[in-house]
Amino acid sequence: MTLVHFTASKIVAEQSRAQQQSISPAISLIIEQLLKPLHISQTLAEAKELKDLMKDKNIDENAMFSMLKRIENEFGMAFFIASESSRMQYNSNGTKLALIENKVDWYFRYKAAPNDAIADIGQWQDPHFYIDLKVYDEDGNFLGFFGISKSLDSFVDIFAQYKRVYGYDFIFVDQDNNIALSSDPNLIVEETTFKTLESLDWYKSLDIDKLPDGSLNNLLVKASGVDALIAEVKVEPFGWTMYLLTPLQARQTEISRSFIISIVTLLVIIFALFMLIYHLLYYFKQDMQKNFQTDPLTRLPNRNKVELRYAEMLDKGIEVGLVLIDIDHFKTVNDTHGHNAGDNVLRQISHMLSNQLREGDVVGRWGGEEFVLLLPDTTPEQAYDVAQKLRENMSNMTASTGSLALQVTASFGVSHTDTHRPLTEVVGYADDALYQAKRDGRNIVRMQLPK
Known part of the structure; x- marks a missing residue:
């Protein structure tokens, strides 16, 4: 009895080791051959x-x-x-x-x-x-x-190699029960004719109406004369179902069935967890893109991105010069030449601003015809000089609307902080300076610093 018990234990242990070794490649196979191409x-x-x-x-x-x-x-x-x-x-x-x-x-x-x-x-x-x-x-x-x-030939080769190593058979079935992919090359579609799940001998032997929810999961069937345990996994991105057929040796069936069910169940759970993580990461990525996307028109950082960069600069303990830029009489450009012309002007001005700044400086679109500059490690006087230089360059540039050239100018408001102040406070001072520049005749730089 001890020898029988030891022998049975060794059989289960060996089968356990083989099953454990097959779990990771099974998941990798699905990810590499189906989900990775989908993600790419x-x-x-x-x-x-x-x-x-x-x-x-x-x-x-x-x-x-x-x-x-x-x-x-x-x-x-x-x-x-x-x-x-x-x-x-x-x-x-x-x-x-x-x-x-x-x-x-x-x-x-x-x-x-x-x-x-x-x-x-x-x-x-x-x-x-x-x-x-x-x-x-x-x-x-x-x-x-x-x-x-x-090519389906590439799947046949990969599945054949996997079956040779681990002994598993894969069958991927689409929404119409057509066999789309399989480790058995005889089940692969020929010309325009699909094999179906209903055409398989082991499937015909099942009483589907008596199965709970019609699921084949954990069923023991005889496929090609060999006992096999079925695991059923939904491949949600495609609306397909994968059937994993695990062959069981005749002498090991009774002693191994419960253990193999546990292993296959674990495989299904791991796959389900992977799909859960995949969807969580997908929605997280969507949320990140929504919050930190660039401005679609100018391809500059939007307001959220500027706020993030400002916070990073303050965390480093450096002083920051801030410049608000408002294009003069921009409404006239839109009203006279159309919004497409206005968009062209905004793109050219954003390109000019990007090319004039230092590495580490940030230029973003603040809204409408307004731009904002963050100038790290910059004193108020240096920020003012940068604004003056940009004002001169802008007044000297010719912006094309697509059909004609326009001379554009802008008003500049400069502020500065060397302490932890909210961005809204620093922008508020720059905004006051900007409106002072407009009141003084536009195409002017004005500066207002926090008290």
Whole structure:
């Protein structure tokens, strides 16, 4: 009895070790092959360069292919852009395809779908796994699709290697119960024909109606003549379900079943925790972007970012010069030449200000036609001199509205602090000085310091 107990314990211990070793690679496989491409494509789909190319009515195909090739080399993945403007699909391998209705079905079908992110299998001559992401401009107008494609052959090779080492079988099923990906190459889609979950012998043997919620989780089935335990995991970003089939040796089934259930349950919990952390990080990133984004027009730090940099300077115990700049008669520019002309002027002035400052100085857009400068390690007199120099440079520059050139000037208000004062207090003094400059005739620098 002791020998039997010892033998059984060794069997369980060895199986435990093998199961433990397989957990980390299983998670890594899902992350590396499915979630990582999704994250990369989501990030790249928000790039300004991409949106600028896609919203241009006359698509610059050379620039399009150049960008696609560059990111393919950088990330080692194949990318594509399907443009609504030109109704063409551009691939990172340099090929393109006309998006013709009733001929290229996926584009028009997914365009009408409510989802912004879609995973599918397509290109039947050489089937690929695709991640299709809808791209919109700043006004919410649909620009087309951006995404990643991976050959199904690459999945077959990776899954085969994993199965060879750990003995697991993977089956990924889409919303329609079509088998999209599998470690069994015989289940991979051929031409336009998908295998389905219902076509598998082990699935046919199940009484689905008697299963709680129709879930296959923790079921013991006989697949290809071998007992296997099923773990069911929802891959939420794609709306897919992953079935992980763990083979059990006939002599180990009874003694190992409870232990393997615990291991597979742990795998599911780890995956669920990963998805929870992923969503938390996603919303945290969105919140950070919302609070600390740059000004979309001038690409300068916005008010929140300026406040953060001001706090960092005070924490270092350094004195800070602050300059408020207000463009003179800017309303006249908008009223006379239009808001697009005004936007062009704001961009050129922000570029001039950025180029004139030292490393470590901060120029931000304070609001409307107002800019703010933070000048660390600067005395009041030095801040005043900087403002005078900028005033002269601005009055000497010619700003283009796109169709004609304008002479612009600005009024400057200077303040300063060498102690921990709230930014609103220092700005208040600079604001008073700015209005004094306006009252004195504009295109003038005035300074007011805290008492």
